[in-house]
Amino acid sequence: xxxxxxxxxxxxxxxxxxxxxxxxxxxxxxxxxxxxxxxxxxxxxxxxxxxxxxxxxxxxxxxxxxxxxxxxxxxxxxxxxxxxxxxxxxxxxxxx
Numbered sequence: 001x002x003x004x005x006x007x008x009x010x011x012x013x014x015x016x017x018x019x020x021x022x023x024x025x026x027x028x029x030x031x032x033x034x035x036x037x038x039x040x041x042x043x044x045x046x047x048x049x050x051x052x053x054x055x056x057x058x059x060x061x062x063x064x065x066x067x068x069x070x071x072x073x074x075x076x077x078x079x080x081x082x083x084x085x086x087x088x089x090x091x092x093x094x095x096x
Contacts, residue, residue: 066076
């Protein structure tokens with residue numbers, strides 16, 4: 001009988017240890033999840049900033065080519081032609 005009580009006590013002790021360990025791991029997991037959410041938000045913000053700068057860079061390239069810079073004249077002409085075609089398509093749709 002004493003042996004059985006010893007086994008039960010041992011099991012109870014292990015269960016308590018496991019419960020305590022589980023609670024610690026849950027707390028750690030919650031902290032890591034908060035950190036992950038924070039890092040994901042920062043990464044999203046940085047991506048948006050990078051995208052904005054990319055758009056500004058493209059606009060600046062286009063402006064330079066329209067001001068007489070030889071580096072991107074062809075690109076500017078192609079863009080203007082594309083815009084003109086799109087406008088023509090819109091006018092044609094409105095006229096129909």
